[in-house]
Amino acid sequence: MKKYLAIFKINLLNSLAYPAEIATRSGMILVFMFVFFQLWYVTYTASGLQVLNGLTLRDTMWYLLLAETLELGRPRLARVISQQVKDGSIAYLLDKPYDFMLYQLGIGLGESLPRMGILFIIGGILVWALAGAPPDLQNWPLAFLAFSGAWLLHFCVNGLIGLAAFVAEEVAPFEWIYQKLVFILGGLLIPLDFYPAWLQTLSKFLPFAYMMYGPARLFVRQDIQLFIQIIIGQLFWLALLGGLLALTFARGMRRLAINGG
Amino acid sequence: MVRELKFLAALWKINIASAMEYRIAFLSQSIGMILNDGVYFLVWIIFFDRFNNIRGWQLTDMFLVFGVSAGAFGLAGMLFGNTFNLGDIIINGRLDYYLSLPRPTLLHVLASRTVPSGFGDFLYGFISYFASGQFSFGGLGRFVLALLLATIVFVSFLVIIQSLAFWLGTGGTLTGIAINAMITFALYPITLFNNAAKLILFLIIPAAFMGAVPAGFVRGFSWYLLGQMTLASFSFLALAVFLFHLGLRRYESGSAIQVEV
Numbered sequence: 001m002k003k004y005l006a007i008f009k010i011n012l013l014n015s016l017a018y019p020a021e022i023a024t025r026s027g028m029i030l031v032f033m034f035v036f037f038q039l040w041y042v043t044y045t046a047s048g049l050q051v052l053n054g055l056t057l058r059d060t061m062w063y064l065l066l067a068e069t070l071e072l073g074r075p076r077l078a079r080v081i082s083q084q085v086k087d088g089s090i091a092y093l094l095d096k097p098y099d100f101m102l103y104q105l106g107i108g109l110g111e112s113l114p115r116m117g118i119l120f121i122i123g124g125i126l127v128w129a130l131a132g133a134p135p136d137l138q139n140w141p142l143a144f145l146a147f148s149g150a151w152l153l154h155f156c157v158n159g160l161i162g163l164a165a166f167v168a169e170e171v172a173p174f175e176w177i178y179q180k181l182v183f184i185l186g187g188l189l190i191p192l193d194f195y196p197a198w199l200q201t202l203s204k205f206l207p208f209a210y211m212m213y214g215p216a217r218l219f220v221r222q223d224i225q226l227f228i229q230i231i232i233g234q235l236f237w238l239a240l241l242g243g244l245l246a247l248t249f250a251r252g253m254r255r256l257a258i259n260g261g
Numbered sequence: 262m263v264r265e266l267k268f269l270a271a272l273w274k275i276n277i278a279s280a281m282e283y284r285i286a287f288l289s290q291s292i293g294m295i296l297n298d299g300v301y302f303l304v305w306i307i308f309f310d311r312f313n314n315i316r317g318w319q320l321t322d323m324f325l326v327f328g329v330s331a332g333a334f335g336l337a338g339m340l341f342g343n344t345f346n347l348g349d350i351i352i353n354g355r356l357d358y359y360l361s362l363p364r365p366t367l368l369h370v371l372a373s374r375t376v377p378s379g380f381g382d383f384l385y386g387f388i389s390y391f392a393s394g395q396f397s398f399g400g401l402g403r404f405v406l407a408l409l410l411a412t413i414v415f416v417s418f419l420v421i422i423q424s425l426a427f428w429l430g431t432g433g434t435l436t437g438i439a440i441n442a443m444i445t446f447a448l449y450p451i452t453l454f455n456n457a458a459k460l461i462l463f464l465i466i467p468a469a470f471m472g473a474v475p476a477g478f479v480r481g482f483s484w485y486l487l488g489q490m491t492l493a494s495f496s497f498l499a500l501a502v503f504l505f506h507l508g509l510r511r512y513e514s515g516s517a518i519q520v521e522v
Binding site for chain 1: 438
């Protein structure tokens, strides 16, 4: 485990070496949060209600901030792995004394943590100014646990998409569609609470709500029952997708053909 | 002029032949992008199912906005694919190749690449227009005209932003933010924004000319809107050409050996 921790630390330090670069890249969250605020401010004002589907405007904005932090901050693992498979550079990683997927986990976490931190801080300042103070501190620990589970779920799905390069010529379309399914069924742009009942029910049977809605909703409202539901869902999908990832990687290794060096 | 058009036609022919060389990747990216856009649009279907309208904007308007924006984005990628990485080309000294040839540099560099997924976006633009329920032959004519003018604004805006690379020496991050800002603002109802924000969307980040204004023109013919779009597209185009050539005077490279394929 020590070697993966070392890989994580190296990548963390590497990312922190260029904070200005991360901050500039993170500036995009300001545009998103500004537009979201306009949309939801108009929507709440037009409804004449303070609370819509159990959420205030402030709740909705902080929900969206956490969801966007996860979406913009998670590593683009699918692109990295598919490129390594396509150009054969995966060969240089496979003969090293570490597990390939855990190595990617260390790198991804090291790159992702500072990016998510800066996204949250920059976006949080704007949301605080526009919509009000952040949610109660007592909500944060449970949200953090669910956030970590969601990050791991994204890692598994991205890993699977990247490994699809063993059989597919182009994996980018899988990544686009997966991202949009998270947008819709994960509640990235609209909290699932605003969805029709049948779509809310459907989303509970799919992994996307556990990858986005769960942590974002727990961040704005402490709800032990929801927390248990989210964690059980995340563990189930982690076991399923993690197992599938290990299986796909093992099968991919059998198909791997490296010519020259 | 005729000579340059023939040159452009020859470049596009080669680009398409080159994209079709990897037929499966081309088709998967095009079809994948249509699905990606379609799934993304579900957000608005869900939103308007719950809230009906936003300051007068309804789902039909969103179909038109998406149609024009996706179509213009796709057309820019199809015909002027290097619009998306002009900044990197400038910074990496890859303009050398284009400067050594007796053709207009900006036109040559922009049209030397096709983004395969652009075909998907372009087709989705028409699908969205047909799905809007606003179809008429006159409307289709207006849609095509609006699409062309929106493409000019979009390409010109990206050239302006990326020409800053001649002075700033950085490219990718700024381009990413510019593209995201343009698309994000273009895809949301303009009625959300106050006058100050609208001024920005008309003059600084001209997203209004990629979304709301052309969508309004498609809905019904208006000399006023046509005049606005024409003025905007030619003003931004003139500014883009001027800035690029102004920056070109500062261009320097290490005379590295580059291979353009």
